[in-house]
Amino acid sequence: MTPAEEHNPPAVPRPLPLLARWLLLAFAALCLVLAVIGVIVPGMPTTVFVLMAAWAAARSSPRLHGWLLNHRLFGPILRNWENGRTVSRRAKWSATAAMAFCAVVIALTAHKAWLAGIGIGSMAAVLAWLWRRPEPDA
Secondary structure (H helix, E strand, C coil): CCHHHHHCCCCCCCCCCHHHHHHHHHHHHHHHHHHHHHHHCCCCCCHHHHHHHHHHHHHHCHHHHHHHHHCCCHHHHHHHHHCCCCCCHHHHHHHHHHHHHHHHHHHHHCCCHHHHHHHHHHHHHHHHHHHHCCCCCC
16 A cells, blocks of 8 residues: 555545435335336336435445335346446347337327327337347356
8 A cells, every 4th residue: 555545545426415315215215106107007117216216225235225226126126237337138129019008009099190190209219228228148
């Protein structure tokens, strides 16, 4: 260790204040509720809310974060994301199928064609981004 390192040790992140941890924990819980609703309601995302819940839990509750990482449905997706921002091919195809179904529903039920175009265009942009994500190693 050099003399400069002895006087300036590496910065260790300080724990967040209690109020910030509680707010992040409440945000994580809200995101999990929205993710569950997203499983049921067509067109509402699930994965985005699970990722946000994991982010907030990692900063507020190691117990909740561990539960999410070990969850049988959410765990593999979260571990892939945390280990290199990868998305499995199965998840990509699932998202594509769900968004295609939602695009058909939107196209058939939208009151204005331009509203349908915005929704379908947004989903197409997300799919383009998603398919460009690397896949985890086998």
